[in-house]
Amino acid sequence: MTLKVYNTAARSLQEFVPLREGEVRVYACGPTIYNHAHIGNFRTFLFFDLVHRHLEYSGYGVQFVMNLTDVDDKVIQAAHEAGSTIEEHTKPFGDTFLADCVSLGVWTVDSYPRATMHIEQMVEFIERLVDKGHAYSAEDGAVYFSIESFPEYGKLKGIDTSTLIAGARVEHDEYDKEDARDFALWKAATEEDEEVGAAWDSPWGRGRPGWHLECSVMSTMQLGDTLDMHLGGEDLVFPHHENEIAQSECATGHPFVRYWMHVKHLFVEGRKMSKSLGNFIRVRELLEEGYDPAAIRHLLISSHYRGELNFTRAGLKASGVAVQRLMDFEARLSQLETADDAEESALPGLAEKVVLDFRSTMDDDFNSAGALGVLFGFVTKVNAELDAKGRVSTSDRDLALGALRSMDTVLGLLEVAQASRVIDDDLSSWVERMIEERAQARASKDFARADEIREELSAKNIVLEDSAEGTRWKVVN
RNA sequence: GGCGCCGUGGCCAAGUGGUAAGGCAGAGGACUGCAAAUCCUUUAUCCCCGGUUCGAAUCCGGGCGGCGCCUCCA
Incomplete structure (x- = not known):
């Protein structure tokens, strides 16, 4: 190491x-x-x-x-x-x-x-x-x-x-x-x-x-x-x-x-990028165009620093989706309902291993591209384990979450994504009211009204996710 | 001309001697009122030729292709 x-x-x-x-x-x-x-x-x-x-x-x-x-x-x-x-x-x-x-x-x-x-x-x-x-x-x-x-x-x-x-x-x-x-x-x-x-x-x-x-x-x-x-x-x-x-x-x-x-x-x-080609892209422009700063960060660290990196809008879009996957994963873990009588899960083992792998990859000349691979491999394995187990103990959940956040202190992706998605209380309470109304509509099988509400929120970049534990919502960029 | 780098699936990108991570996109499936999220399955003769080796994407030689620095551009 x-x-x-x-x-x-x-x-x-x-x-x-x-x-x-x-x-x-x-x-x-x-x-x-x-x-x-x-x-x-x-x-x-x-x-x-x-x-x-x-x-x-x-x-x-x-x-x-x-x-x-x-x-x-x-x-x-x-x-x-x-x-x-x-x-x-x-x-x-x-x-x-x-x-x-x-x-x-x-x-x-x-x-x-x-x-x-x-x-x-x-x-x-x-x-x-x-x-x-x-x-x-x-x-x-x-x-x-x-x-x-x-x-x-x-x-x-x-x-x-x-x-x-x-x-x-x-x-x-x-x-x-x-x-x-x-x-x-x-x-x-x-x-x-x-x-x-x-x-x-x-x-x-x-x-x-x-x-x-x-x-x-x-x-x-x-x-x-x-x-x-x-x-x-x-x-x-x-x-x-x-x-x-x-x-x-x-x-x-x-x-x-x-x-x-x-x-x-x-x-x-x-x-x-050169003046004669006139293809300078300033960070300001991208942010003003509404690109997620976390996506920019992701794209710029997604290849090794000594290797080539071709910056494209298409790549930026792909990075945005990747960052969202990470955000969804973080949200899933942090909002997970745990059960302390849950059977043993693979989470502690996965969490311990991923951090070791992550460190050694970064230790190898700051291989951020490889480190992202390690991180996303962890995301898939933990998601699969959660799907399989249904419930895990609080400590198992916390170990997984801790590993994720630990790696993010280096990558800074969740950090940036979360900072750019701060929502004010007014919007937040409005969304909660809409979700409540939609829940009633769904309960009475009024799916037309339920979908209408989903559309209305979607127009404001708010996505709803129904699950057994109720409806979650998130802001997407 | 001198010095140096790169060529991995549709796109992006790790791996640098033991038969190919990961992301995005596509297809099929599970789940769902519909979705979303998630999972599963699925797609690579690793630019070409030759050599070394039990074994090479990984080492050596040659070729083809792309590029950088040698100009107070990060």
């Missing part, structure tokens, strides 16, 4: 051993808040959440930090186009991002540092690098990291740095780098930067931090020189994370990250 994670740096599965026993310090590269987050972002953030939840579930003390990038080229450009400052521009997107997280059940993390709040620390960090000979200030007012001073550069991505010069289209001409591969730690302020409030004083004049810097500074500041896990989208492996390693290890003298994990980008309707 040990956690195994795929470490990008090793390009293989490794047993997870944190620096300090029982504690895990995680840093995740969050969004750049220049626009609303899209579902691709959320595949990644939902994976972060799965890691967060599973680590806690496994008994670790977790310190989880996720940055929000509020100053970089994209932010500056967007603010400029909107005629506002970067602060004004990013504020609402930061807010809606956190709101989207709540909608999809992404747990709050310990800290959401923003680059603009750590300019001073970044300047100090650069000074350390300059002092140690890993960085130099250039004529153009920028400060660059010297790749040559860090022979291990390229180890994360597994590339030979010498190929960078020949092959890639490296930034050139307008910069005064000593080596084309060097990257900026500090950039001199342009007129545009000043206009949108993205310029600060520094020993090298007015300017702003390079994008890679914020993560190195904020992560080591809050979590220490060596992080247990660093997470991000696959696009960040190079150069972002490679550069973070270079900066951090040169500044601190310690290994930066023990385990790197990267999430594969998702597709939409079979194609890459």
Whole structure:
């Protein structure tokens, strides 16, 4: 029962051993808040959440930090186009991002540092690098990291740095780098930067931090020189994370990250999500269209994070049905009438086994797709047992329910589904009255009236289920 | 060009050496006033060819097909 994670740096599965026993310090590269987050972002953030939840579930003390990038080229450009400052521009997107997280059940993390709040620390960090000979200030007012001073550069991505010069289209001409591969730690302020409030004083004049810097500074500041896990989208492996390693290890003298994990980008309707294709789907839109947030969550965690995932409306619909099955199962168990003189059932055995299977599947590099399979297999077996037995003891029922809820602390599906289906008391009492009226109609064999009531409720997404114990109702999305 | 990934039933998706989890959809059945929910039954030569092995979806080689990164896109 040990956690195994795929470490990008090793390009293989490794047993997870944190620096300090029982504690895990995680840093995740969050969004750049220049626009609303899209579902691709959320595949990644939902994976972060799965890691967060599973680590806690496994008994670790977790310190989880996720940055929000509020100053970089994209932010500056967007603010400029909107005629506002970067602060004004990013504020609402930061807010809606956190709101989207709540909608999809992404747990709050310990800290959401923003680059603009750590300019001073970044300047100090650069000074350390300059002092140690890993960085130099250039004529153009920028400060660059010297790749040559860090022979291990390229180890994360597994590339030979010498190929960078020949092959890639490296930034050139307008910069005064000593080596084309060097990257900026500090950039001199342009007129545009000043206009949108993205310029600060520094020993090298007015300017702003390079994008890679914020993560190195904020992560080591809050979590220490060596992080247990660093997470991000696959696009960040190079150069972002490679550069973070270079900066951090040169500044601190310690290994930066023990385990790197990267999430594969998702597709939409079979194609890459991109501006040119205009196929961005924002979480906001889906929620406004009335899709169940739990269905979105289900779909985004239904395939392994390193595998392909093609996001489609059809898939979302299927996920919605799957979530409903889970909800129905939870309702069946929690509303089950138990009998303490009931004969022994298979529930305790099933409950114990499913949790073990679930854990070991999640321990296998956060295999959420496999874990869902384990969960749904449990649903079918328990339903069958309940059909066969009729009545079970309270303790057997509670064991099954406990197993279900235990697994959901990691998956968060019931959690999100229930949160989005809150019904007010007025509606609730109205439904109860209608059910009562229908019961009378049925008792007097007035099935026409009974069906009429069912229709009326159905129009409001309320479904009735008749059973031996009476009529239950539920809201479906 | 360099580095890398993927190809499992109608759709989605686990499994990575011992003869195929799970979800959705379809068909049939049980139950039901009708439904819903639930259960049962039912649908896979695991892209192709060759090799290793007692045994491969799983390992190796080749082929075909799809894709990613190498551009401050999660």
